[in-house]
Amino acid sequence: MYENITVLDLHIHTKYSIACSKDADLKGYAGLGKLKGIDILGTGDMFKKEHLDEIKKHLIPEEKGIYKYNDQKFMLSGELSLIYRESGIVKKVHILLILSSIEAIDKIKKEILPYGKIESTGRPILKLSTQDLIDLVKNNDADSIIIPAHIWTPHFGILGRKSGYDRLSHAVKNPKEFSAIETGLSSDPEMNRYIEELDAFNMVSFSDAHSPGKLAREFTMIRGNKLDIDIIRNAFENKNDKLIGTAEFYPEEGKYYASGHRKCNYYTLDKNEICPICKKPLTEGVLKRIKDLSGRKKPIKHNKQTIYTLPFDRIVRYIKKQKMGTSLKAIRKKLIDNIPETHLTAFMNGKEIDKTIPYSIGCFIEKIRSRELEFNPGYDGVYGEPIIREVK
Ligand SMILES: [Zn+2]
Numbered sequence: 001m002y003e004n005i006t007v008l009d010l011h012i013h014t015k016y017s018i019a020c021s022k023d024a025d026l027k028g029y030a031g032l033g034k035l036k037g038i039d040i041l042g043t044g045d046m047f048k049k050e051h052l053d054e055i056k057k058h059l060i061p062e063e064k065g066i067y068k069y070n071d072q073k074f075m076l077s078g079e080l081s082l083i084y085r086e087s088g089i090v091k092k093v094h095i096l097l098i099l100s101s102i103e104a105i106d107k108i109k110k111e112i113l114p115y116g117k118i119e120s121t122g123r124p125i126l127k128l129s130t131q132d133l134i135d136l137v138k139n140n141d142a143d144s145i146i147i148p149a150h151i152w153t154p155h156f157g158i159l160g161r162k163s164g165y166d167r168l169s170h171a172v173k174n175p176k177e178f179s180a181i182e183t184g185l186s187s188d189p190e191m192n193r194y195i196e197e198l199d200a201f202n203m204v205s206f207s208d209a210h211s212p213g214k215l216a217r218e219f220t221m222i223r224g225n226k227l228d229i230d231i232i233r234n235a236f237e238n239k240n241d242k243l244i245g246t247a248e249f250y251p252e253e254g255k256y257y258a259s260g261h262r263k264c265n266y267y268t269l270d271k272n273e274i275c276p277i278c279k280k281p282l283t284e285g286v287l288k289r290i291k292d293l294s295g296r297k298k299p300i301k302h303n304k305q306t307i308y309t310l311p312f313d314r315i316v317r318y319i320k321k322q323k324m325g326t327s328l329k330a331i332r333k334k335l336i337d338n339i340p341e342t343h344l345t346a347f348m349n350g351k352e353i354d355k356t357i358p359y360s361i362g363c364f365i366e367k368i369r370s371r372e373l374e375f376n377p378g379y380d381g382v383y384g385e386p387i388i389r390e391v392k
Pocket residue numbers: 079094149150156
């Protein structure tokens with residue numbers, strides 16, 4: 001908790017999902033949440049039997065929709081992968097669900113069983129449309145939170161180029177049944193404010209971590225410390241004034257920001273669609289996708305805060321560059337022992353940071369937050385790289 005701000009990281013995956021680390025379970029995450037300065041973590045993968053057994057065994061109810069494992073608060077969360085045909089076209093949409101009770105998980109799990117292999121991985125793949133899923137979830141848990149995940153990723157974002165829609169209203173009857181929109185790593189709130197249909201929504205950001213180390217790389221901030229699922233849902237839906245905003249990756253660092261070809265080592269921020277090297281169509285970036293769908297020259301103003309961050313390990317490597325002879329491990333330990341990660345990346349001012357750790361990075365961290373870094377942008381699955389000059 002930092003000055004009455006609750007930090008939420010609700011979109012994560014566990015060791016029961018593909019390509020996740022072994023310690024990505026309730027115990028591993030509960031241990032790290034505090035060190036990372038996350039006040040409420042999502043359980044992730046709540047429909048997966050082994051994980052749900054642990055949820056039932058260890059989580060103690062605290063407030064409505066809020067549970068505790070040792071000192072760590074959790075909400076019940078999981079992502080679903082919907083793959084279905086609509087008018088002959090294959091749609092692929094990832095949806096993040098946050099449910100209000102363990103009974104609701106059991107009820108909804110029973111209902112989705114006929115639509116896919118629920119136990120094959122932590123993120124079940126269902127042959128169910130986005131609309132049918134909303135109906136099914138709201139019928140069983142009216143207080144749930146439904147969020148389309150990383151909405152711009154080409155293959156699984158609801159507005160993604162390859163298998164999504166051009167508008168939310170093409171996917172569902174009433175888009176307002178979504179509580180908020182998850183921007184994903186390759187877009188930030190400002191980019192989303194070019195899209196008129198999204199004016200009705202708040203943006204949220206979460207880490208989508210596949211290992212405990214990546215927790216908190218993006219997160220959402222809510223005012224107050226005695227929260228329950230109703231207060232949080234209302235904050236997301238702008239029915240109270242508690243949503244402060246998000247901490248964000250620079251979108252340029254995301255893997256789908258620019259258009260490009262990984263194998264041709266080529267990217268572009270322009271509108272061209274054909275690779276000059278192999279002459280095949282480029283993998284379209286989120287920047288271009290948003291420009292194509294936007295009718296606006298400028299984003300509209302909104303009243304939520306955006307704090308830009310760099311992933312923790314990039315900051316560790318930056319310090320190592322300045323402090324030759326100090327090992328990465330020693331730097332990492334010094335930071336972890338002294339400052340919760342979210343306080344370092346988003347909250348403490350530069351002077352406080354420099355008083356707490358011996359690395360004089362306060363000024364650098366403030367520059368990161370105010371979006372002063374430049375990037376070689378990410379494209380076609382390759383992460384972007386910050387261009388870090390000498391910082392005094
Ligand atoms: Zn996803």
